[in-house]
Amino acid sequence: MMIEVRGLSHRFGNSLILEDIDLQITRGEFVAIIGPNGAGKSTLIRLILGLLPVQSGSISIDGEAHLNWLRHNPMGYLPQREEFDRGFPASALDIVLMGLAAELPLGGRFTKSQRERALAALETTSTAELASKRLGSLSGGQLQRVLLARALVSRSNYLILDEPEASVDRPGVQSFFTLLHDLNKAGKTIITISHDLHTLSEHCSSLIYLNRKLHCHSKTELVNAEIIRKTFGEAVKLIDKDY
Secondary structure, three states, X not given: OEEEEEEEEEEEOOEEEEEEEEEEEEOOOEEEEEOOOOOOHHHHHHHHOOOOOOOEEEEEEOOEEHHHHHHHOXXXXXXXXXXXXXOXXXXXXXXXXXXXXXXXXXXXXXXXXXXXXXXXXXXXXOOHHHOXXXXXXXXXXXXXXXXXXXXXXXXXXXXXXXXXXXXXOHHHHXXXXXXXXXXXXXOOEEEEEOOOHHXXXXXOOEEEEEEOEEEEEEEOOOOOHHHHHHHHOHHHHOOOXXX
């Protein structure tokens, strides 16, 4: 199992956002993508997810063209920001069930088995007690875990997250990444964009530094935040997280 990117470049208008990216992410990795704002990080994962068209180069997942793979395989995804009407009468369980919407036939209802899967996903993220809570009553950290449960409910082997620490306090970030670490140890391949160097150096197995070009794809088992800072110098100051 592998995500493979070859010769990937992407433009928005006249601006070159990604240039000639080559990357392999193998089964069981916990990969962090770091870089300054506007470096192309979100663009890269949106291309992998099929949310943007590939202009130049190729992406494959498990040896298959990524769009073909995505047509018949789920991909767990936690976007950077989602706008919700906090007054909308949806429960945490309803939000998680949205992750199974692609399995429903036209006009169909969720089955008992699907609801049990959604409850199991909430249990995995330690939010089972919130199943009946309305969306508007959840804290930022609770909502983020519920959204993670939605990303997990499809039981994909892959999980992609775009700045999951957004709107979460420091203790919440630590516990969230500990949960991701446990999911990775259980076999999930994880790709996350993050600005939290200290947390990344504790939990991730590989580090990608991206600023239009791919500058680094190195193991970080023995790398701490200070070594990362020394390696990338002033660029890292742009992405360090201060709570």
